[in-house]
């Protein structure tokens with residue numbers, strides 16, 4: 001290891017933070033940027049300290065990139081750097097605010113107080129072995145800086161929040177810019193607050209990658225703030241990771257192709273850094289790393305002065321491996337527990353939504369209520385309500401300060417019944433329809449059929465026309481579910497492709513019209529016809545926006561039986577997966593007949609990965625489907641091609657629905 005140098009190595013920064021890019025560019029490091037897809041959703045309760053959380057997140061960010069690159073970018077990096085910055089105050093870990101209100105909560109908490117900023121950093125060293133497997137060695141550490149804010153008035157806070165600066169920054173401020181005005185003092189590494197503890201990082205680099213001759217066996221790999229050396233097992237292709245694993249959380253490649261390793265702007269070359277031939281200034285780095293030897297004596301494995309001979313070093317490495325194995329099995333156990341308890345978490349969400357807990361909290365004057373007030377409002381027992389609220393806090397759906405419960409930013413975003421991105425409709429659909437179906441999953445698997453009859457005493461062949469759906473409230477619930485999905489995903493689907501050359505579109509089975517309105521909003525030159533069953537059109541008035549765009553019109557009909565309205569683009573959002581292959585072909589050939597050359601079909605669905613190993617959302621949904629099936633983008637492309645629609649463009653939106661656009665020749 002100590003012979004390694006950085007020259008000629010592929011160094012990757014697994015971060016989308018422009019500050020980290022700048023800090024590392026400024027010291028002449030040559031690297032590519034491949035932002036991590038790891039979602040910062042580790043359960044904070046599992047960590048004894050905030051820095052352990054930051055370090056683990058940094059490690060997961062970096063590992064996700066290290067494991068993805070060989071498969072998606074077809075190259076193996078030598079070094080991957082990940083980082084995670086968190087702000088801690090009053091025992092809380094603050095990450096990036098999700099909206100202005102959240103930023104306000106964070107900044108008002110920080111006002112007049114000293115707080116800590118922790119950045120966890122992970123350096124992953126990737127070694128390709130002879131059998132082409134890859135070994136990952138993890139070196140991680142963290143840095144703490146204390147920052148004190150002045151007393152901040154509400155006016156000042158709002159002015160700052162409205163500048164837009166807080167939104168992509170941990171704790172809701174940027175010390176390097178306007179946020180600097182809020183700060184009374186800083187104790188520690190300033191750049192650590194900005195997002196990257198450069199000083200400690202350089203010391204670590206010096207210890208690992210010193211150029212020939214400059215590093216002796218006496219170099220150390222320690223840190224004043226704790227550091228660890230770890231190895232992790234060889235990578236699996238990202239798509240084969242278990243559900244819920246970090247690699248699965250990431251969005252797939254856009255356009256169904258391999259993402260380039262970095263955009264040209266992010267391909268940081270030494271010329272661009274203005275340092276000519278010089279890379280990292282090694283003299284400085286080596287002096288720094290020697291200083292760090294004096295700061296901590298505890299042996300840390302490789303490159304350690306306390307491990308002078310090969311035997312003792314091998315022993316230490318074995319210890320590291322064993323420690324890692326324990327850690328690894330703990331990680332697996334956590335995943336197992338998450339899977340085992342997943343149904344309980346879903347039901348807590350469904351129940352709290354159904355009992356309108358989130359609306360009740362929002363309606364209170366201060367946005368906060370005690371358990372007994374909530375119990376009264378939702379007409380439930382005190383004991384049961386308290387348990388439900390506590391469970392919601394543990395799941396990140398609510399937050400509690402003392403005895404007061406309040407919505408979290410995520411709940412305000414998705415769980416208020418009248419919010420623009422409310423998922424309430426879909427959640428209630430899951431509770432009332434999908435949940436009973438899943439309780440009969442075992443029979444569904446044995447028999448290979450949908451379990452409507454067992455769950456509801458009725459068969460279901462046609463979603464909107466059969467007996468079960470004939471009840472008004474059931475129809476309305478189904479429409480609310482489709483409405484919330486269309487509202488949440490509509491903008492991303494509508495803006496997925498350039499449709500400027502088209503004048504008319506027809507959204508087949510468009511339900512409440514939510515998707516049609518999104519298309520009209522996104523394309524000023526487009527008129528959109530929403531086509532659905534007469535009963536649906538009749539009920540869709542319930543969902544019409546106050547400022548309804550008159551470029552959207554509603555036509556009643558059955559797309560299997562009736563003539564389709566003429567259009568340049570036909571939209572099929574969340575339609576095809578529901579029907580048998582036979583019906584899909586009937587529908588597509590009808591559309592093909594209605595199309596003149598140059599017309600297009602836009603299909604929006606969850607796209608399975610090409611190897612059908614994910615995303616689990618799509619595969620789980622398939623388990624309760626009636627007669628249809630889930631497909632990958634290329635399966636949809638082939639399907640459309642068989643009806644004369646070619647030149648497929650695919651868009652993975654990273655939202656609830658993806659999209660493919662094909663045109664007739």
Ligand SMILES: Cc1cn([C@@H]2O[C@H](COP(=O)(O)OP(=O)(O)OP(=O)(O)O)[C@@H](O)[C@H]2O)c(=O)[nH]c1=O
Pocket residue numbers: 014015016017018019020035036040061083084085086087096117168169170171173174175176179193194195196
């Ligand atoms: C306190 C503070 C934070 N930040 C930025 O806050 C983000 C933290 O978020 P993260 O999750 O660690 O990183 P990210 O931006 O999401 O990027 P990624 O590494 O891809 O997760 C980073 O950007 C930091 O610079 C500032 O720019 N200035 C400050 O004073």
